[in-house]
Amino acid sequence: MQGMYVLIIKRFAGHSKWANIRHIKAQKDVERSRIFTKLGTQMKVAIQEGGSSDPINNIKLAHVVEQAKRVNMPVATIQNIIKSTQKDKDQSKTYLIGVKGPGKSIILCEAFTSSLPSLKIQMATILKKNNGKFLDGNFSHLFIQKGVIDIEITSSGGTHEEILENATDDALECEADDVEIVEETNCLRFLCDPNHLDKVQKSLATKGYKIRSASIEYLPQKLVELTDSEIDQCSILLEKLENMENIVKVYDNIC
Structure with a gap:
């Protein structure tokens, strides 16, 4: 009986482990689908x-196709999206929507929709529940559009100080405006004029840099600090906005 008891425990433990694996895989599949x-x-x-x-x-x-390939989007999927867009008679347009979030946070939403009023009605529900509201007036001066190129940092590149020093020289040669190390993702980030993104990206590639991503983004002109409570609130708000079907990208000014 004792042996049978042990066997039952092992079976349940195995089942639990498999359930966890399936749960994690399901989460990854959902995230992959969202991306x-x-x-x-x-x-x-x-x-x-x-x-x-x-x-x-x-x-x-x-640039977008290159990003899609980097996250292993099937080539057939990319081609189908392009073909369907060619045939699509949808009158969707791109809009920038400003949001005042918790504390002094400002959120910029890049949207693609055929009905801005309908989208804003959906957004209003989310904002009301998460301490946010639409920004009135002109807010474009709060962000600046830049070409952003992220480069993988290799362990053989030396210390961060040495890597940044070398990258600064390369940034000047490749006509980038600035370069910094992003600790959170362990990468070098080159900034440039959006119109020169392709040129700068190719120049960096010829110097041996392994490019992780290259895109045109809106960067905040000034960063603000939030309390822990405000950060928690803002995190929830950002996630809900990012998960909206017609929101392409979300930017913020939180440091």
């Missing part, structure tokens, strides 16, 4: 703004 959906929307935006469904003739689309 693919966002990239698909970004491709549609790039095609509309760039006027071409050919990445060779549309630099913005080329």
Whole structure:
């Protein structure tokens, strides 16, 4: 009986482990699906703004396609998105929507929708429940558009000080505006004029840098500090906005 008891415990332990594995895999699949959906929307935006469904003739689309490949989006999926966008008669447009979040936080939402009023009604429900409200007036001066290139830092590159010193020299040669080390993701981040993103990216690649991502983003002109409570509130608000179907990207000014 004692042996049977041990066997039963082991079976249940194994079942629990498998359940956890399945749960983790399901979470990863959901996250993967969310990333693919966002990239698909970004491709549609790039095609509309760039006027071409050919990445060779549309630099913005080329950058999004490259990002999609880096996260292992199937080539067939990328091609289907591009083809469907060509045939799509949807009158969606890109909008920038400003949000005042908890504390002094400002959130900039890049949206792609055929009905801005409908989208704002959906957003209003989220904002009301999460201590947020729409910004009135012109808020574009609070953010600046930049080309952002993230580079993987290798262990053989030396100390962070040495890596940054070398990268600063390379930034000047490649016509980047600035470079910094992002501790959270352990990468070098080069900033440049959005119109020069493709040129700077190629120049860095020829110098042997392994590019993790390259995109055009809105960066805050000034960062603000929040209390722990405000950070928790803002984290929830940002997540809910990011998960909205018609929100392409979300930016904030939190340091």
